[in-house]
Amino acid sequence: MKVYPLWHVSHQNEAGPDDETIHLDDGGVFIDEQDGDDVKLLGIYSSEAAAEERLHRARLLPGFADEPDCFQIGEYDLDEDHWNEGFVRVPL
Numbered sequence: 001m002k003v004y005p006l007w008h009v010s011h012q013n014e015a016g017p018d019d020e021t022i023h024l025d026d027g028g029v030f031i032d033e034q035d036g037d038d039v040k041l042l043g044i045y046s047s048e049a050a051a052e053e054r055l056h057r058a059r060l061l062p063g064f065a066d067e068p069d070c071f072q073i074g075e076y077d078l079d080e081d082h083w084n085e086g087f088v089r090v091p092l
Helices: 048-058
Strands: 002-010 038-045 069-073
Touching: 002 048, 038 048, 048 069
Parallel strands: none
Antiparallel strands: 002 038, 002 069
């Protein structure tokens, strides 16, 4: 079974050449939490259509309306590992 999380990234600093938010070529959103980006999980949905419906409703809300192109819908198989390695901490 697949599930579809809906995320929004609130960018604190504009990183593009003309102070524009950087978006990836595949339509994804560039996230830099060290630069102050704030990532919010709006919900996890049973279909991509349900996630898109929520995205359209969220675009009308304060804050989200300021960055309407900064949503990301994922696709994950339920009950499967998605992070298979450890991690390291990088001192600031």
